[in-house]
Amino acid sequence: MTTHYKPATDLIETDLGTELALLNPTTQAMFSLNKTGRLIWQVLPQLGIGGAAQAVVKQFDVSPKQAEQEAKGLVESLLESGLLEPV
Amino acid sequence: MTHFDLLGYGLEVEGASPSLVAWLEDYWGFSHIEVPSSAAVKLHVVASETITFPPDKPSTLNFPEGTVTCVNRDPIIWLGNATCGVHLKLEGAVTLEVWGDDPGLFAMLHMALTEVLRVKGLLPLHAAVVVENERATAFLGASGSGKTTTLLTAVDQGWQALCEDFVWLEPATLQLYRWDRGLRLLPDTYERFGHLVGDVPAVQAAGKRFVRYRDLGWTAPESSLSELFWLRRNNVKNTERQTMTNLEATRLLWEATGVPISRLARENASRSIPNILTQINPNYLLVGTAPFKLVRGGENSLCIDDARANHQISPEVSL
Numbered sequence: 237m238t239t240h241y242k243p244a245t246d247l248i249e250t251d252l253g254t255e256l257a258l259l260n261p262t263t264q265a266m267f268s269l270n271k272t273g274r275l276i277w278q279v280l281p282q283l284g285i286g287g288a289a290q291a292v293v294k295q296f297d298v299s300p301k302q303a304e305q306e307a308k309g310l311v312e313s314l315l316e317s318g319l320l321e322p323v
Numbered sequence: 324m325t326h327f328d329l330l331g332y333g334l335e336v337e338g339a340s341p342s343l344v345a346w347l348e349d350y351w352g353f354s355h356i357e358v359p360s361s362a363a364v365k366l367h368v369v370a371s372e373t374i375t376f377p378p379d380k381p382s383t384l385n386f387p388e389g390t391v392t393c394v395n396r397d398p399i400i401w402l403g404n405a406t407c408g409v410h411l412k413l414e415g416a417v418t419l420e421v422w423g424d425d426p427g428l429f430a431m432l433h434m435a436l437t438e439v440l441r442v443k444g445l446l447p448l449h450a451a452v453v454v455e456n457e458r459a460t461a462f463l464g465a466s467g468s469g470k471t472t473t474l475l476t477a478v479d480q481g482w483q484a485l486c487e488d489f490v491w492l493e494p495a496t497l498q499l500y501r502w503d504r505g506l507r508l509l510p511d512t513y514e515r516f517g518h519l520v521g522d523v524p525a526v527q528a529a530g531k532r533f534v535r536y537r538d539l540g541w542t543a544p545e546s547s548l549s550e551l552f553w554l555r556r557n558n559v560k561n562t563e564r565q566t567m568t569n570l571e572a573t574r575l576l577w578e579a580t581g582v583p584i585s586r587l588a589r590e591n592a593s594r595s596i597p598n599i600l601t602q603i604n605p606n607y608l609l610v611g612t613a614p615f616k617l618v619r620g621g622e623n624s625l626c627i628d629d630a631r632a633n634h635q636i637s638p639e640v641s642l
Contacts, residue, residue: 248582250573250593252600257573261582266574 238284240323241311247319258319267317269310272296276307280320285311326363328354330491330500332443333363334436343368343421346429351436353502364417364439371422376405384434384584387466391431397585400438402431409435413442413585434584441588446492446580446595452485452499452548453477459485459499459546462608463579464554469610471508473554475516477617483543484536494595497548497602505535548603553579557609565607572605573597 243249248259256274258267269277275295276288283291285307292303314320325344327334329351336347381392384402394401398413407423409431419435421428437447450461451474460477462470471487478484487507491500506520513520513532523538536542553575557563567575576596583589 248577248589248593250577250596252569252573252597255570257570259574259577259582264578266570266577268570 238286240281240284241314241320242281242323244319244321260318265317267319272306273310276310277314280307280311281323327352329364329436330440330443330445332440334366335363336366336368338368339366339421340368340424343428346432349504350429350433353500362416364419366419366421368421371406374405374408374410374420374422376408377401386430386434386581388430389427391427391434393584395584398587400435400584402435403427407431411435411438413438413587417442438584438588440491441583441591442585444494444591444595446494446592447502448490448492448499448579449488449581450490450579451487452490452501452543453482454485454543454546455482457544457546458549460550460552461490461499461548462552462554463575468554468556470554471506471512472515473608473610473617475506475512475519476615478519478541479516480616480618482617484541485543485546492548492599494598497599499545499548501543501545504537505533506539507531507533548599551603551605552608553605554608554610557611560611560613562611562613562615563609565609567605567607569600572600575605576600 244260246261248261250257250259251274254271256269256277258269259265272292275291279291280288285304289300289303289307292298292307293300296303298306311320315322325336325339325347327336327347330353334347334351336344339347377394377396379394379396381394381401384391384393391402392404400411400413402409402411403423403425407425407428408421409428410420412418417439419432419439421432441447448461448463450463451470452459452461453474454460455477462473464470474484474487484506485499486501486503487505489502491502492498493500507528508516508520509531520534520539523534526533552564553567573596576599577592580592580596583592
């Protein structure tokens with residue numbers, strides 16, 4: 237079964253086009269996602285890790301295996317940083 | 324009923340005490356747009372006995388002067404407690420209910436009215452702003468970073484002061500609206516720039532000398548934001564301009580505007596900040612220990628002309 241994720245409550249997103257800034261208003265910590273990370277972040281709530289990896293393959297020149305690894309790694313980092321929550 | 328302009332949105336106040344009306348006039352009674360909106364924000368003062376404050380565990384909101392407790396049922400927000408507080412309804416016709424008379428009431432009301440304008444799409448900026456040739460330059464920064472000193476440095480060199488502490492920004496047009504009444508000068512700042520203030524009436528408050536703009540005759544035209552600098556103290560002699568990344572600019576703009584309480588206001592700010600950054604490239608201004616001169620560069624960008632230039636030791640420094 238696909239695990240779904242959602243942005244942490246109160247998280248503030250600022251989309252700068254080429255990158256996405258994520259601000260935790262409680263800690264004032266700011267994180268940035270590059271183009272690939274931005275795409276994964278945007279589709280992850282609807283598509284899960286597998287769907288996000290497919291979206292990356294469609295848009296960037298990467299293999300499905302590499303895209304899957306990148307998506308998994310990013311999700312782990314986002315969960316560790318408290319920016320993402322499993323639904 | 325008392326009416327306030329509230330940047331064209333209109334604020335209709337009912338049942339307010341003279342002290343509340345006086346506070347509203349002082350802090351929110353700025354007239355910028357002559358025709359008020361037909362959908363004015365309503366503020367009613369009610370008896371605390373009529374309030375059923377929700378039993379939810381409140382969160383704490385921090386602001387420079389202290390903290391306020393908040394029960395957030397977005398878009399319904401409660402500030403304070405059952406004996407004194409503000410109830411804010413942000414959906415549909417925006418209304419505020421106010422009760423009690425604790426000293427903290429004004430801070431809660433200030434927070435609530437700020438949220439109302441954020442929901443309308445405006446951004447509050449803690450900034451000192453100067454104007455030259457109808458182009459506004461905003462200096463942002465943490466407390467003690469030198470905003471007032473930089474503003475007075477500019478005024479001393481012929482620029483006009485728009486505000487020393489607080490301004491509202493319309494993100495689509497970059498129009499700025501002055502939202503403070505005067506200068507707050509620390510003793511050492513007054514000693515250095517007292518010649519700009521002269522003998523006009525002043526009030527001492529919290530260790531600072533408060534001088535109203537109207538007494539100074541400073542009437543800078545309200546202008547569009549042209550440049551934005553984040554000030555940092557620089558422990559070297561010269562003042563320097565330094566570039567910043569978009570990510571740094573984003574973080575600092577959030578810091579300068581503060582984080583809204585409601586989802587709608589957050590979404591507005593999240594959309595506005597990238598728009599601002601497409602029109603303006605904020606820079607750091609590393610404020611050195613020696614006097615410096617602010618001048619417009621060849622492309623109307625701000626330059627620093629440090630003290631050496633005044634003595635013809637080096638040419639104007641364009642950073």
